[in-house]
Amino acid sequence: MEPPTPHKRTGRPRSAEADRAILGATREALVELGWGKLTLSDVAARAGVAKTTLYRRWAGKNELVVDAIAALFEEQLDLPDLGSLQADIRGVVLRFAGLLDHPAIRTGLMAVVAEATHDDALRLRIREAIVDRQKHLVLLGRARAQSRGEIPPDDTDPALTARDADLIFDVIAGSVVHRVMVSATPVDDDWADRLALLLVLGLSGVRR
Amino acid sequence: MEPPTPHKRTGRPRSAEADRAILGATREALVELGWGKLTLSDVAARAGVAKTTLYRRWAGKNELVVDAIAALFEEQLDLPDLGSLQADIRGVVLRFAGLLDHPAIRTGLMAVVAEATHDDALRLRIREAIVDRQKHLVLLGRARAQSRGEIPPDDTDPALTARDADLIFDVIAGSVVHRVMVSATPVDDDWADRLALLLVLGLSGVRR
DNA sequence: GTGTTTCGCTACGGGTCGTAGCGTAACTTC
DNA sequence: GAAGTTACGCTACGACCCGTAGCGAAACAC
The missing domain is CATH 1.10.357.10 (Tetracycline Repressor, domain 2)
Incomplete structure (x- = not known):
């Protein structure tokens, strides 16, 4: 049976602030560099998080940018x-x-x-x-x-x-x-x- | 005084067939791989030309793709x-x-x-x-x-x-x-x- | 405390980038 | 023809980014 919140019962919770920092850094890098030259390494550095943290939450550049933009539509x-x-x-x-x-x-x-x-x-x-x-x-x-x-x-x-x-x-x-x-x-x-x-x-x- | 055709008087002329092959290969790679995963190395290999030839004619991916698409509008x-x-x-x-x-x-x-x-x-x-x-x-x-x-x-x-x-x-x-x-x-x-x-x-x- | 998950960090092989250098091919001019 | 000029194919290179793995420490629930 799947619980309503599927996977978050125990362990260290994911930092919501990291989420906001990453999405904000993505938008910032998007403006400065454009899509083509945007790199996940750069986004991680801007957000002040490790690159691995980024990959734990998003599969790649596409998904990250969609979420970064979607947040502006909410x-x-x-x-x-x-x-x-x-x-x-x-x-x-x-x-x-x-x-x-x-x-x-x-x-x-x-x-x-x-x-x-x-x-x-x-x-x-x-x-x-x-x-x-x-x-x-x-x-x-x-x-x-x-x-x-x-x-x-x-x-x-x-x-x-x-x-x-x-x-x-x-x-x-x-x-x-x-x-x-x-x-x-x-x-x-x-x-x-x-x-x-x-x-x-x-x-x-x-x-x- | 600039001649009407600015720079092509002497020397070996550029292969028009190479142009067509490159633009065709670009469109082909664009369909198969999409913009993000398209690489100039791959395009050069598909077109049967050296990668350096590609860089002698186009500054980068953007310009190449614009020309490859523009050819379809002509x-x-x-x-x-x-x-x-x-x-x-x-x-x-x-x-x-x-x-x-x-x-x-x-x-x-x-x-x-x-x-x-x-x-x-x-x-x-x-x-x-x-x-x-x-x-x-x-x-x-x-x-x-x-x-x-x-x-x-x-x-x-x-x-x-x-x-x-x-x-x-x-x-x-x-x-x-x-x-x-x-x-x-x-x-x-x-x-x-x-x-x-x-x-x-x-x-x-x-x-x- | 114990167990679990996330975090930051480092390191890695693999791939692409864009450039440089070289010898050769093609074409123009004399 | 020979000389001059430009394009070509090829190789090699340092730089960068990718995406993953492994580690110890941190932050929670029980």
């Missing part, structure tokens, strides 16, 4: 109701863009997504720790818009409902990421306004 | 006129998605974009070799839609014109990339249809 769970679909979209866009203000996220997120191309476990980890948490904000805005009557209620076919939600999530998140990472131009209020307007107009007619 | 210069803005958008979306069908592009493009976060020269290289070439397709579709009267002609302020074009490019390219890379779901005809419809509806009302 706080934001929802978004205040801004009164209209357009305002809510604008809020979500600015929220996403705010996350990409962290240099560590800009550098690390793309790198781990690239690595996830041929590492299914890593992709799952990214999805659970980061992507699904962002998607929740989009689903929240969608539900609010439905309750306001701005967009039609859920389709009788749940598959179609999920399909539409996936589309709008890819559009919002993808646009912001592309703007910041590829076009290398910051997301300002004006851009968020125009994107929100574009989507509201598109959504208002998409079901007729 | 053929597609434009898109047939499909008769309507919606059809053209659909065509561009499917074209972008088709590029991401190359496993080498999926794996390498994100990685070099991540590295470009702290390497301005690399970012410029990516922009010239890849991004601007894609943007051209969007601008082409925009011009066609204007000649059809589907969207208003260029604003008197060229800055506003460029701003709107940048927005729609970020939305199209970003949505496709996010769909394929993050959501890890292929772009099929149905998805392209729905995205194109969303954008056409949004664009039809955005200037009122």
